[in-house]
Amino acid sequence: MLTQIIVDLKTGMSKEIPLTDAELLELSTRPVVLPTADQLRIAEYPPITDFIEAYAADDKIGLQTYKDKCLAVIAKYPKPPKTGV
Amino acid sequence: MALSKPNSGDTNFNSTNWQRWFFDLWKTVTDLLASVTALQAKPTLGTAQATTSGTAITFTGIPAGTKRITIMYSGISTNGTSPIQVQIGSGSIDTSGYNGTYWFSGGGGGTFTTGFGIKSSAATDTFYGHTVLTHMGSNLWAASGVVGILATGITGTTGATRQLAGALDRLRLTTVNGTDTFDAGSVNIMYE
Numbered sequence: 001m002l003t004q005i006i007v008d009l010k011t012g013m014s015k016e017i018p019l020t021d022a023e024l025l026e027l028s029t030r031p032v033v034l035p036t037a038d039q040l041r042i043a044e045y046p047p048i049t050d051f052i053e054a055y056a057a058d059d060k061i062g063l064q065t066y067k068d069k070c071l072a073v074i075a076k077y078p079k080p081p082k083t084g085v
Numbered sequence: 086m087a088l089s090k091p092n093s094g095d096t097n098f099n100s101t102n103w104q105r106w107f108f109d110l111w112k113t114v115t116d117l118l119a120s121v122t123a124l125q126a127k128p129t130l131g132t133a134q135a136t137t138s139g140t141a142i143t144f145t146g147i148p149a150g151t152k153r154i155t156i157m158y159s160g161i162s163t164n165g166t167s168p169i170q171v172q173i174g175s176g177s178i179d180t181s182g183y184n185g186t187y188w189f190s191g192g193g194g195g196t197f198t199t200g201f202g203i204k205s206s207a208a209t210d211t212f213y214g215h216t217v218l219t220h221m222g223s224n225l226w227a228a229s230g231v232v233g234i235l236a237t238g239i240t241g242t243t244g245a246t247r248q249l250a251g252a253l254d255r256l257r258l259t260t261v262n263g264t265d266t267f268d269a270g271s272v273n274i275m276y277e
Binding site: 002003004005006007008009010011012014016019023026027030032035036039042043044045047 | 129131132134138139140141142143144145146147166168180195205210236237238239259261262263264266274276
């Protein structure tokens with residue numbers, strides 16, 4: 001059951017109540033908004049500090065590891081092909 | 086009011102003059118104190134509300150004349166991937182007509198028309214920070230804010246406006262799809 005919490009600042013009281021039928025109906029009509037490939041990639045890229053430290057130390061294995069992790073994320077979330085003129 | 090002390094050498098001086106002078110002095114001092122108190126009016130802090138259940142947290146009873154509202158987030162997350170947003174209203178919550186964007190520090194973001202966009206993406210994200218709403222006049226509200234997202238070490242920024250039909254008296258923290266449920270953290274608001 002979906003609920004919502006109402007906080008009344010005048011009384012300081014809060015209560016959790018079920019969504020009404022009208023609210024549930026409204027929710028069912030909302031368009032689905034999916035996260036973009038960019039948003040999904042950013043959430044999973046390795047920390048940029050891994051790259052900085054590997055680069056500063058001239059750590060070729062570390063750099064390759066970082067690159068491989070980034071490529072895996074890119075492959076996991078491909079961008080849709082560009083359309084237009 | 087001009088306040089002049091009675092002259093004790095005045096032949097017209099009597100106890101009634103003194104009573105009048107003390108009354109005027111008292112009124113002047115109390116008026117001054119009231120003015121100072123008004124200038125020092127402090128923001129009102131609500132009670133932190135746990136965001137561990139429910140699809141929305143709605144704060145009602147925001148007084149007319151409020152000019153600035155700060156919404157504070159601590160470790161909030163949901164069980165889904167729908168973006169988080171704040172909606173405002175006068176009498177009821179407005180669910181459309183917002184103008185603004187949300188942006189990741191690492192790149193990416195999007196336009197929000199159903200609320201002030203706070204963050205988007207993964208369910209495992211917990212976020213911290215605040216959003217500030219300011220009244221521009223004529224029930225036009227501007228929003229800005231920054232949240233830090235712990236799991237990814239990135240920040241999200243918000244910039245948006247929304248015109249209301251009347252005085253703002255409520256706001257809501259919810260998701261774009263309206264069905265994802267909050268499962269961690271707390272939220273509070275401060276208004277002034």
